Amino acid sequence: MAGSNPNAKPMNLTLKVWRQQNRTTQGNIVDYQVKDISPDMSFLEMLDVLNEDLLRRGEEPVAFDHDCREGICGSCNLFINGRAHGPEQGTTTCQLHMRKFSDGDTITIEPWRATAFPVNKDLSVDRSAFDRIIQAGGYISINTGGTPDANEIPIPKDISDRAFEAATCIGCGACVASCKNASAMLFVSAKVSQLALLPQGHVERKTRVENMVAQMDLEGFGACTNIGSCAAECPVGISLENIAILNQEFLAAKATSNNLV
Amino acid sequence: MFPDSKIPEGPIAEKWEKHKFNVKLVNPANKRKYDVIVVGTGLAGASAAASLAELGYNVKAFTFHDSPRRAHSIAAQGGINAAKNYQNDGDSVYRLFYDTVKGGDYRSREANVYRLAQVSVNIIDQCVAQGVPFAREYGGLLANRSFGGAQVSRTFYARGQTGQQLLLGAYSALSRQVAYGKVKLYTRSEMLDLVVVDGQARGIITRNLLTGKIEQHAAHAVVLATGGYGNVFFLSTNAMYCNATAAWRAHKKGAYFANPCFTQIHPTCIPVSGDYQSKLTLMSESLRNDGRVWVPASKETAEKLRNGQINVNDIPEAERDYFLERKYPAFGNLVPRDVASRNAKQMCDEGRGVGSTGLAVYLDFADAIKRNGAEWVSQKYGNLFDMYAKITGENPYERPMRIYPAVHYTMGGLWVDYNLQTTVPGLYATGECNFSDHGANRLGASALMQGLADGYFVIPYTIGDYLAQTAPKPVTTEHPAFQQAQADVEARVQKLMSINGTRTPDDFHKKLGHLMWEYCGMSRNAEGLRYAKAEIQKLRREFWSDLKLVGTENEMNQALEKAGRVADFLELGELMMDDALDRNESCGGHFREEYATEEGEAKRDDDNYAYVAAWQYVADNQPEILNKEELTFENVKLTQRSYK
Numbered sequence: 001m002a003g004s005n006p007n008a009k010p011m012n013l014t015l016k017v018w019r020q021q022n023r024t025t026q027g028n029i030v031d032y033q034v035k036d037i038s039p040d041m042s043f044l045e046m047l048d049v050l051n052e053d054l055l056r057r058g059e060e061p062v063a064f065d066h067d068c069r070e071g072i073c074g075s076c077n078l079f080i081n082g083r084a085h086g087p088e089q090g091t092t093t094c095q096l097h098m099r100k101f102s103d104g105d106t107i108t109i110e111p112w113r114a115t116a117f118p119v120n121k122d123l124s125v126d127r128s129a130f131d132r133i134i135q136a137g138g139y140i141s142i143n144t145g146g147t148p149d150a151n152e153i154p155i156p157k158d159i160s161d162r163a164f165e166a167a168t169c170i171g172c173g174a175c176v177a178s179c180k181n182a183s184a185m186l187f188v189s190a191k192v193s194q195l196a197l198l199p200q201g202h203v204e205r206k207t208r209v210e211n212m213v214a215q216m217d218l219e220g221f222g223a224c225t226n227i228g229s230c231a232a233e234c235p236v237g238i239s240l241e242n243i244a245i246l247n248q249e250f251l252a253a254k255a256t257s258n259n260l261v
Numbered sequence: 262m263f264p265d266s267k268i269p270e271g272p273i274a275e276k277w278e279k280h281k282f283n284v285k286l287v288n289p290a291n292k293r294k295y296d297v298i299v300v301g302t303g304l305a306g307a308s309a310a311a312s313l314a315e316l317g318y319n320v321k322a323f324t325f326h327d328s329p330r331r332a333h334s335i336a337a338q339g340g341i342n343a344a345k346n347y348q349n350d351g352d353s354v355y356r357l358f359y360d361t362v363k364g365g366d367y368r369s370r371e372a373n374v375y376r377l378a379q380v381s382v383n384i385i386d387q388c389v390a391q392g393v394p395f396a397r398e399y400g401g402l403l404a405n406r407s408f409g410g411a412q413v414s415r416t417f418y419a420r421g422q423t424g425q426q427l428l429l430g431a432y433s434a435l436s437r438q439v440a441y442g443k444v445k446l447y448t449r450s451e452m453l454d455l456v457v458v459d460g461q462a463r464g465i466i467t468r469n470l471l472t473g474k475i476e477q478h479a480a481h482a483v484v485l486a487t488g489g490y491g492n493v494f495f496l497s498t499n500a501m502y503c504n505a506t507a508a509w510r511a512h513k514k515g516a517y518f519a520n521p522c523f524t525q526i527h528p529t530c531i532p533v534s535g536d537y538q539s540k541l542t543l544m545s546e547s548l549r550n551d552g553r554v555w556v557p558a559s560k561e562t563a564e565k566l567r568n569g570q571i572n573v574n575d576i577p578e579a580e581r582d583y584f585l586e587r588k589y590p591a592f593g594n595l596v597p598r599d600v601a602s603r604n605a606k607q608m609c610d611e612g613r614g615v616g617s618t619g620l621a622v623y624l625d626f627a628d629a630i631k632r633n634g635a636e637w638v639s640q641k642y643g644n645l646f647d648m649y650a651k652i653t654g655e656n657p658y659e660r661p662m663r664i665y666p667a668v669h670y671t672m673g674g675l676w677v678d679y680n681l682q683t684t685v686p687g688l689y690a691t692g693e694c695n696f697s698d699h700g701a702n703r704l705g706a707s708a709l710m711q712g713l714a715d716g717y718f719v720i721p722y723t724i725g726d727y728l729a730q731t732a733p734k735p736v737t738t739e740h741p742a743f744q745q746a747q748a749d750v751e752a753r754v755q756k757l758m759s760i761n762g763t764r765t766p767d768d769f770h771k772k773l774g775h776l777m778w779e780y781c782g783m784s785r786n787a788e789g790l791r792y793a794k795a796e797i798q799k800l801r802r803e804f805w806s807d808l809k810l811v812g813t814e815n816e817m818n819q820a821l822e823k824a825g826r827v828a829d830f831l832e833l834g835e836l837m838m839d840d841a842l843d844r845n846e847s848c849g850g851h852f853r854e855e856y857a858t859e860e861g862e863a864k865r866d867d868d869n870y871a872y873v874a875a876w877q878y879v880a881d882n883q884p885e886i887l888n889k890e891e892l893t894f895e896n897v898k899l900t901q902r903s904y905k
Contacts, residue, residue: 022816040534040654048539048767055765055820060812063819065327068500069540071648072425073331095651120471121817128448131328135440139433140392144312144717145383147390151347154401164394164419167426171330200392 008039011103015050017062018110020119023126027119029108039099043086044069044076046098047109064123069094071235074170077177078123079110084174084233092172092235112173114182116220127173129219130187136215137208138191140200159197166194168236175230175238181222186230188216189246190238196249206253213250263875263888264517267678268372273896274354277376280679281722285729292317294733296480297724298465299323300452300507303332304424304431304709305692306486308716311434314443316721318728321478322435322444325451325470325502325822330432333488333500334712337424338545339408340416341709343381348405352413354378361707362897364410364597365672365700366849366865368520370873371896372679373697380718381710385417387717391430395419409546410597410704418706421545421644427709431716450476451822452507453750455483455514455688458742462688466743466750470822473815475750477738481731482687482724485511486716489671489693491524493830493837494782495774497668498530498543504826505833508675508694516683517875517888519676519696521833522841525703525850526783527669528601531652532621541667542652544624544645546705549594549601551638552624552662558582560612567619573660584608592904599702599850599863600904602666606783607861609665616663625661666783670708672699672850673840676875676890680723681715684875687727691715696873701849754814757824762807766824769804773797773827773834781834785841786854794838801831836876836885843887846870867899 012035020027034050041049044066051061067075076093080086086096101107109123117125155163167190175186192209195201201208224243231240269276269283287295295318299310302324310322326332344357357378362369385403389395395417396404405414419426438444449470456464456477464479490505491497512518529544557563558580565571584604586593594601605622608614615621629638635658639646646657653663675683675690677697682689692712699707780793804827812818847856847863848870856864873890 038535038537041537042539042652045537045539049537051820052765052767055809055811056763058809058811061820063817067326067331067502068333068336070336070500070542072336072422073333073500075326075331091651095648097651097654099654124817127327131330131436131439131446131448134433135436139437140390141437142390143315144308144387144434144721147383147386150345150385150389150395151402153389155397156401157397157399160394160397160401163392164396164426167394167419167429168422170425171328194394195392198392198394200390 008099009103010036010038011098011101011105013037013101013104014106016106016108017122019062019122022121023118037098039097041098042069042094043078043080043096043098044094062123063121066094071095072170074172077112077125077172077174079112079177081108084112084177085235090235090237092170112177114176114221116182116184117173117176127171129221130171130173130184132219133184133188133212133215134191137204137211138195140195141204153199155199163194163197166190166197166238166242169238170236172235174233174235176221178229178233179222180227180229181225183224183230184216184219184221185224185243185246186234186238188212189242192249193242193245196245205249206257209246209249209253210257263890264684265678266370266890267680268370269679273371273375276372277379284722284726287725287729289317291733293319295319295728296321296736298478298480298483299486300465300484301332301486301488301694302326302329302432302435303334303486303488303692304428304712305694305716306332306484307428307431307435308713309484309486309691309720310444311431311438312717312721313724314438314441320438320444321447321480323447323450323452323465323467325449327448329435329446330429332428333503334428334709335425336500337709338421338543339547340406340418340423340706341384341427341713342408342415342706343385343417343710344378344415345382345385347403348414350413352415356413357381357415359897360411361698361704362700363902364702364704366702366902367700367867367871367894367897367899368523368848368892369698369700370892371894376719377698377711377714380714383718384710384713388427388430391433393419393426393430395426408705409595416706424709427713431713452487453510453825454746455511455685456742456746457514457685458740461686463736463740464738464743466746468750468754471817473813473818475747477743477747479736479738479743481728481736482689484689484691484720484724485675485694486691487694489674490830490833491668491671493773493834494668494777495770496533496538496541496778498527498541501540504829506826506829508690509829509833511675511683511685511688513878515685516688516690517676517877518673518836519873519875520673520840521837521876522781522844522851523672523701523849524668525598525670525672526602526666528598528605528666529624529664530667531649532616532663532665533618534653542648543667543669544649544662544664546598548624548642548645551629551641552594552626553583553628554585554594554601554605554622554624555581555583556608556613556615556622563613563615563619566615567617573615573623582613589904596904597702598705599852603783603852605666621663621665623661624664626657627661630658670703672696672701672703676873680726681719682723682727689720689724691720701851754821754825757808757821757828758810758814760806760808760810762809764807764809766808766820766827769800769808770823770827770830772800773831776800777834777837781837781841784852784854787842790838790842794835797831797835797838804828804831839885840874840876843874844870865901
């Protein structure tokens with residue numbers, strides 16, 4: 001069927017999908033059969049097939065978030081067979097392909113589960129808590145214009161590379177969904193350490209970490225107990241080292257801050 | 262008479278400076294009396310919203326995403342150009358300007374492009390100050406790389422994720438203004454109409470995508486930063502939600518639409534693998550630095566390959582045709598995007614394509630691996646090779662990659678003057694949403710540059726000129742034009758919900774996309790364009806009589822969202838056919854088979870077509886009026902592009 005793998009046979013699958021009308025109603029798992037699924041399809045294309053079929057039959061398609069389908073926008077967020085973004089390591093749902101499954105498989109598909117991520121409908125959840133955490137301090141307070149020439153701020157390559165690694169977080173929320181405490185520490189720490197590592201971010205490093213952590217707590221995310229499933233399930237490989245940096249930054253800020261806890 | 266493009270007088274290098282002095286200013290205490298709506302939160306929108314809020318205006322920012330950070334700018338891989346000349350290799354503002362006008366095949370406006378090149382240097386300063394982690398050298402200074410269409414290294418990058426890092430920078434600036442209360446952010450809100458009061462843009466109508474609620478928003482000015490319309494082709498490298506609705510609704514309220522047929526087809530994308538395909542994935546242009554493009558020299562070999570009778574690695578060197586190297590010895594595999602794309606199509610049309618569909622050519626790294634080792638290739642292109650392997654299930658270190666061109670960017674868009682104002686006073690368009698800077702072909706690493714130039718450094722000046730001439734009275738949604746626009750939007754949503762036909766929005770979208778790709782894609786001819794125009798009209802009638810939706814409009818209903826966007830694509834697609842028919846020449850991404858040189862290369866007609874085609878909406882099912890903005894070139898000499 002497909003260019004790359006002429007011998008791969010189409011699959012028939014059973015899907016167990018979380019259906020929930022809206023934020024206030026209760027949801028439940030509904031079974032669906034999908035047939036003739038090509039192994040070269042992406043997971044979301046398989047759901048497209050299901051949805052086209054449902055719509056033609058007059059049933060409501062399954063709502064889910066997605067957009068770029070290239071693994072970078074962070075929209076897609078399915079909990080597949082008990083794992084955030086499914087069975088393949090270092091992969092977003094949109095980059096997961098059906099060749100990772102076998103004919104006759106039953107696949108359970110749920111939304112992210114966390115108090116701070118309420119379900120909008122079916123598999124779509126509200127992750128605006130992440131935006132509010134960034135609004136609390138995930139930036140350098142400069143206006144447009146009047147900035148120095150870019151090369152007037154030399155930054156050692158290894159420091160810059162580490163900041164980049166932290167900055168590649170796509171904000172999907174897999175870390176929260178994978179954590180038994182639904183903690184957002186990996187997400188928050190990625191931004192805190194990116195800006196703490198860079199000289200441009202030093203000026204506000206204390207207030208930044210205090211404010212972002214305060215907002216994280218306010219949003220209802222759980223505490224970090226150093227299990228590490230967040231980093232293990234992160235589709236872009238954000239390192240646990242960032243959480244260590246956050247803790248260090250937080251302690252240093254609190255030790256010298258007026259905002260004593 | 263064509264609306265004034267408002268290009269300032271004087272030598273090109275002084276126009277922007279003079280203009281900045283001549284525009285009217287709003288005094289700092291008065292800025293808080295003005296409200297500005299910004300639709301879209303990608304590079305162009307987030308940068309504009311943040312910068313305007315910093316100045317003191319009250320900004321309302323809208324996105325249909327759940328967060329501003331999801332905008333499609335995030336997917337840009339390669340980099341951002343700037344005339345910094347950090348490499349001491351002869352770059353200058355003038356050279357960036359020149360390369361961009363030439364790369365656009367002389368169909369862009371000189372004054373706008375020059376300004377773009379001027380402010381490009383400020384963008385890099387701004388982004389570094391925000392904490393954007395660009396690639397650096399061991400000495401701690403910024404690194405650059407080279408890109409197609411330029412002979413200097415002026416591209417700044419953050420590995421293969423430059424768009425992501427720039428967008429997160431703009432998003433952080435926007436988030437800061439949200440925290441200050443200067444920006445009110447509306448997520449999951451889709452603009453469905455523009456409100457025009459007494460000839461001036463005064464607000465928008467939106468639909469809340471979670472509740473279905475139709476809402477009215479008023480402001481003193483409206484900025485559209487809603488991206489391009491590449492998804493009219495169904496399959497493109499655009500994200501799934503990218504659409505033309507906001508720009509198209511504004512067009513129907515009076516904003517001219519310029520050069521709609523100018524679309525960019527990127528040569529190195531992963532080919533289609535089946536009917537279920539939902540989108541296409543770009544592989545960075547940088548791969549062509551070391552990969553060699555080829556197809557089997559004969560149809561017979563290609564056929565055996567497609568049937569699985571022979572293996573690609575068994576094809577002897579003599580039976581391979583490295584067609585770009587053969588036809589363009591000077592540029593070889595590094596010819597510009599439009600040339601590389603057209604040639605790949607030509608090979609496949611000759612029956613020499615590869616893969617089961619026959620719609621692919623090889624991009625082979627065997628020589629690079631032999632020369633420098635797999636490790637070297639991996640260091641340079643590892644993430645792209647991994648992505649390819651993930652999507653295709655093939656190992657590109659062992660077999661050549663299969664690639665095929667795909668729709669990637671739209672140079673056309675809302676017509677704007679030098680101030681980025683559309684033909685509706687008070688309505689501005691920035692970034693890919695407007696037409697202004699890339700002519701008939703965009704150079705690599707210039708989209709990010711334009712989006713941020715418009716948002717950070719142009720709109721903050723030019724919108725002030727308009728607002729300074731607008732009374733600082735509070736604006737409200739009291740005017741009947743708001744009630745009328747809301748009623749129209751509600752009626753349209755109702756109509757979509759009540760057709761009760763048999764076919765899904767995607768079904769119509771796929772059919773439209775097929776027509777666009779076949780007849781208004783990499784090559785076009787008059788007969789095909791006329792045929793496709795009639796087919797689109799037919800398809801549109803079918804859409805409005807046979808569309809199937811379920812559920813209600815008062816909840817999250819993704820099929821309804823999609824249907825509204827497809828309805829607008831069905832109108833835009835027809836205009837693209839008209840535009841391509843009108844332009845009896847070949848230029849950049851627009852290749853008319855009737856207008857080619859003897860060697861089959863694009864043949865421009867500067868005497869008759871050196872104009873911007875700005876289309877004016879009249880009424881439904883009536884032909885649009887073509888207005889022409891003549892392009893004058895005072896600083897760049899028009900020449901035929903040659904890459905032989």
